[in-house]
Amino acid sequence: MDNTRHIPDRDDDIDGYEKIDRYNPDLIDSLKGHYHEVLKLIGEHPGREGLLKTPERMAKAMLYLTHGYDLNAEEILKSAMFKEDYSQMVVVKDIEVYSMCEHHMLPFLGKAHVAYIPNGYVVGLSKIPRIVDVFARRLQVQERLTNEIRDCIQQTLNPIGVGVVIECRHMCMSMRGVQKQNSVTTTSAFTGAFLQDKTRTEFLNLISSRLS
Numbered sequence: 001m002d003n004t005r006h007i008p009d010r011d012d013d014i015d016g017y018e019k020i021d022r023y024n025p026d027l028i029d030s031l032k033g034h035y036h037e038v039l040k041l042i043g044e045h046p047g048r049e050g051l052l053k054t055p056e057r058m059a060k061a062m063l064y065l066t067h068g069y070d071l072n073a074e075e076i077l078k079s080a081m082f083k084e085d086y087s088q089m090v091v092v093k094d095i096e097v098y099s100m101c102e103h104h105m106l107p108f109l110g111k112a113h114v115a116y117i118p119n120g121y122v123v124g125l126s127k128i129p130r131i132v133d134v135f136a137r138r139l140q141v142q143e144r145l146t147n148e149i150r151d152c153i154q155q156t157l158n159p160i161g162v163g164v165v166i167e168c169r170h171m172c173m174s175m176r177g178v179q180k181q182n183s184v185t186t187t188s189a190f191t192g193a194f195l196q197d198k199t200r201t202e203f204l205n206l207i208s209s210r211l212s
């Protein structure tokens with residue numbers, strides 16, 4: 001079976017990704033074979049007891065960690081859009097992010113804060129963290145992750161504006177490489193009303209405040 005996955009240019013939408021059957025046993029077997037070789041190549045003994053199931057575990061873990069390729073964020077948002085006469089900012093903050101950098105395939109993790117101002121429709125609140133996961137559970141860079149969340153909400157919900165702030169620690173900067181343990185990367189992306197200082201400041205104040 002052909003397990004190659006076409007990764008499209010960054011501005012292609014999800015339909016540009018070649019669909020794979022993530023739960024196909026042949027795919028897991030094929031990945032298992034590759035991870036078995038990887039274990040040998042890094043100087044391990046894949047035959048020792050503790051590693052016997054490791055190639056299979058790695059295969060399943062990697063397929064899970066990239067399952068965002070299977071999901072369509074637009075469909076998720078559209079499945080729970082409700083007509084509502086509410087025109088103030090809606091903020092969902094402190095959404096856990098678990099992603100993997102596309103350069104080293106090491107995790108980056110932290111929090112996303114997402115806001116929008118409705119324009120006749122609100123979206124089911126749980127759908128916001130769900131679309132964060134759709135884009136995070138792929139190979140990413142933090143900047144693109146931020147923009148993809150913003151663009152999806154803007155294009156699907158057509159709100160007055162969208163704001164996205166993401167704060168993450170990158171394991172490729174702490175476990176290896178430059179080895180800085182405490183650096184946090186912040187990215188942001190805005191549309192519409194959030195391009196104005198007043199709205200953006202309100203959003204930034206709301207995400208920095210804590211519930212007592």
Ligand SMILES: Nc1nc2c(ncn2[C@@H]2O[C@H](COP(=O)(O)OP(=O)(O)OP(=O)(O)O)[C@@H](O)[C@H]2O)c(=O)[nH]1
Binds near residue numbers: 103
């Ligand atoms: N802009 C951006 N860079 C990232 C992200 N995740 C990892 N990187 C960076 O990608 C870069 C890849 O740089 P290279 O010089 O090709 O790779 P490298 O030799 O492994 O670099 P070092 O990490 O500096 O050792 C590094 O600077 C990483 O810190 C991300 O989400 N956004």
Ligand SMILES: [Zn+2]
Binds near residue numbers: 103105106170173
């Ligand atoms: Zn990296």
